[in-house]
Amino acid sequence: MSDKKNWPLWEVFVRSKNGLEHRHCGSLHAADEDMALENARDVYTRRSEGVSIWVVKSKNITASNPENNGEMFEPAHDKVYRHPTFYDLPDEVKHM
Amino acid sequence: MKNENLYNYILGIADNSLILGQRLGELTGHGPSLETDIACTNISLDLFGQVRSYFQYATKIAGDDRTEDDIAMLRKEREYKNVLLVEQPNTNFAYTMARQFLFDVYHLAFLAELQKSTDLTLSAIANKCIKEVSYHERFSSDWIKRLGDGTEESKAKMQEAIDGLWTYTDELFHQTEADKAMVAEGIGVDVTKLKDAYYARVSEILEESTLETPESKWFQKGGKEGIHTEHLGYLLAELQYMQRAYPNMEW
Numbered sequence: 467m468s469d470k471k472n473w474p475l476w477e478v479f480v481r482s483k484n485g486l487e488h489r490h491c492g493s494l495h496a497a498d499e500d501m502a503l504e505n506a507r508d509v510y511t512r513r514s515e516g517v518s519i520w521v522v523k524s525k526n527i528t529a530s531n532p533e534n535n536g537e538m539f540e541p542a543h544d545k546v547y548r549h550p551t552f553y554d555l556p557d558e559v560k561h562m
Numbered sequence: 563m564k565n566e567n568l569y570n571y572i573l574g575i576a577d578n579s580l581i582l583g584q585r586l587g588e589l590t591g592h593g594p595s596l597e598t599d600i601a602c603t604n605i606s607l608d609l610f611g612q613v614r615s616y617f618q619y620a621t622k623i624a625g626d627d628r629t630e631d632d633i634a635m636l637r638k639e640r641e642y643k644n645v646l647l648v649e650q651p652n653t654n655f656a657y658t659m660a661r662q663f664l665f666d667v668y669h670l671a672f673l674a675e676l677q678k679s680t681d682l683t684l685s686a687i688a689n690k691c692i693k694e695v696s697y698h699e700r701f702s703s704d705w706i707k708r709l710g711d712g713t714e715e716s717k718a719k720m721q722e723a724i725d726g727l728w729t730y731t732d733e734l735f736h737q738t739e740a741d742k743a744m745v746a747e748g749i750g751v752d753v754t755k756l757k758d759a760y761y762a763r764v765s766e767i768l769e770e771s772t773l774e775t776p777e778s779k780w781f782q783k784g785g786k787e788g789i790h791t792e793h794l795g796y797l798l799a800e801l802q803y804m805q806r807a808y809p810n811m812e813w
Contacts, residue, residue, distance in 0.1 A: 473595070494596075494597050495595060495596075495597060496597065497708070500704065501704070501708075504601070504700075504701060504704065505597035505598075505600075505601065507697075508597065508600050508601040508604050509596075509597060509600050512600075512604055
């Protein structure tokens with residue numbers, strides 16, 4: 467416990483209000499999941515930013531490799547028809 | 563002053579939060595890790611928020627031109643009514659958490675009773691504060707368990723902190739004249755009735771933390787009557803410096 471280097475890194479996801487999704491808001495160090503939740507509460511929700519918190523060990527996240535960005539993402543660039551941009555959204559629909 | 567007992571009673575409650583808040587505030591930028599630093603200063607801010615509610619009420623009771631800042635900043639050491647426990651220094655993180663824990667268990671039980679006060683302002687303040695203090699108690703209890711049931715070194719340090727601060731716990735249950743008067747009127751909390759449950763709860767957490775509950779029956783007292791340990795003067799010097807050096811300054 468006294469060796470801070472041993473505290474793993476956690477990613478923090480906060481849901482700002484009911485009905486919305488959890489969003490990644492940052493990371494922090496903590497010894498275990500309970501401490502991670504408490505730390506997340508203190509670091510990321512002290513101005514009442516959230517109603518729910520998820521924490522997950524950063525090492526458990528599988529990330530795409532930036533070197534592969536070309537093959538991963540570029541093929542989508544010229545396929546505008548994959549976006550639902552041809553519909554008119556009513557103003558009342560939020561969070562789209 | 564028409565209701566001096568009530569005024570003194572409010573100050574007795576508020577000063578505990580004020581002095582503990584100031585102690586925790588000293589950790590700003592100096593916490594053992596970024597996360598615990600923020601947690602301790604959050605608790606400090608919670609406590610200062612509570613102090614404001616109490617002092618704003620006290621200024622109404624006083625009915626003179628004193629402001630909440632005057633009450634916080636311009637009293638002399640002997641006029642502060644906080645218990646000795648909360649003025650003890652942040653010797654190390656074990657001491658900081660042990661002090662917090664020994665106070666939080668009391669504070670939570672105290673506010674639960676203060677909610678039942680016939681004084682509607684005090685019961686409303688208690689009602690607002692108790693959620694914050696429930697979190698404080700969870701936070702500090704967790705650290706007692708982590709450090710107590712941690713490594714050999716963390717356990718030794720936590721036991722030393724509990725042993726060192728134990729002598730200040732009994733004072734939490736002493737009654738001043740203002741306390742007795744307020745209990746008689748149904749406004750104040752009879753702290754003597756909180757004592758058994760307090761020590762039971764503290765022992766339970768210590769046991770869970772594989773720590774020993776100290777057996778010493780020799781206790782320090784005096785803070786509630788304004789007789790403080792040598793540590794308070796230094797704390798007040800820092801707290802009051804700006805107002806003393808530049809009277810009426812604002813920023």
